Amino acid sequence: MTTPATTTATSSIANEIQKQVSEKRPFSLSRFLKDRRFLYCVSLTAFFGIWKYIDYTQVLGNGIAAPDAVVAQIWKLANKTIAGKSLWGHIWASTYRIIIGFSIAAVIAVPLGVIMALNRYVNAIVKPVFDLIKPMPPFAWISCAILWFGIDEPSKIFIIVVGTFVPCLLNAYMGIRLIEPQLYDVIRMLGGNRKDEILQVGFPAAFPAIFAGLQISLSCAWTCVLSAELVSARSGLGFIIIQGMQLSRPAMVLAGMVVLAFVAWATTLLITGLEKKLCPWKREAVQM
């Protein structure tokens, strides 16, 4: 409802400010140059331009392929088969290994971490052994895996399990351990018993941390599957990369890397979306 009184109120300070904001700012060159979208464009153009230029001048010899050559190579890979599999087959081979290894690790590590944090006797037994195994990088297990399982599928899955186990367990453990004691105090004051403490406070409060652990271990899983495939494989994205290296065709190596980056990015996106769905109570932190 507009009355004369409100229309005359435009002279107040608050309205004046609002009016200023809604006004379109005149075009200025410096602001246009500092606009983020413009800078993104500049940066990407420069990146691909330099990449193309390096290829053109042959500074790195035959060690690099132009961006368009890489795209052409991806197109070629998508349409023909290498070692009996198309590009999709190779992507699926890698993803399949990750799914199996990651599920095995998550199913064992998360409950173990939770139990370790809740029960100090279990903690006293498992923690020292875990601390012994923790610092070994997954890549170091490759040699063991090959000695134990040969070069077939199980050795790759083993490496993924080992690599993803550590972050899963650590995050589940720390997630429960770092719950604010006040929350426990509240549930105790409300008359909750140990079961309530765990179910009503422990799990919801630790869930974001557990999920973060899964996220970290998923990106670890990509590194693991890749290192396993680089050492020995007949399928997977790592195989494409290593094949490109052996045929000394940088376009193929780069194509493998680009596809890998894209798939890894997509999985991250998927799990972030899942997180928002599953635990909306997570506190928003500054994220990059």
Add this chain to the structure above:
Amino acid sequence: MAYETVKVDTPLVLRILPVASVVAFFGIWQGVVDFGIVPNTMLASPTQVAVLFWEKLFVADPDGAVLSVHAWVSIQEAFTGFFLSLLVGIPLGLMMGWFNVAEGLARPIFELIRPIPPVAWIPLTIFWFGIGIPGKVFIIWLSGIVPCVINSYVGVRMTSPTLIQMARTYGATDWEIFKKICIPSALPMVFGAMTISQAYCWTTLVGAEYLAADQGLGYLITMGRRLASPPMVVLGMICVGLTGVAIGIVIERLEKKLLAGIRR
């Protein structure tokens, strides 16, 4: 006295259990190998590893270097890569956090490169640098730089807006705010980045040394597999693990010393 020290007794069981568990771990390991449940060609017993460790301190055969040389080469590579990643990553991250132009220019490229695991760069590195030290340092640098940039960026972004507004009110320029407020308040995050990035560097080291090295702890592991000698593989793994832990502890100490006066 206002405060009384309260002594919390840990039950005897809790003090014994960790020791017992480690002893049991090694006992089972030894037993599994000695009684032939796992063949000797697949796993080495702890005593075999210990014997080999003692030998490798003095004998260079069959992999061409004594243990200390392997360790020294690895540490050199890892630290060169680590310092280079700090040198580039931290300033880049800090600038990206504060200056719009820096973020606009650097962010897209960073986001493009970030999802690629460092190991995937190995073939390209071989094309570019051959198989020498620079290639390995490059891979380690790549793996170390990502946490540096992210943490420094987040550290600057987390600066309390009140402090920035206060500085603005007193007429500080952008550069002064960045220098006097944002950087100090980002320091804890930056040191956190050091710890993470060191761990990443050390992890990637073994991968980097997979690329045709002739010395280094990663090479020891690879060589152990080629010679089908499980004790050497396990020895290499243990050395990598122990050295990693030692470096981690040193960095943590350093961090505590340097950050003594800063509130988190």
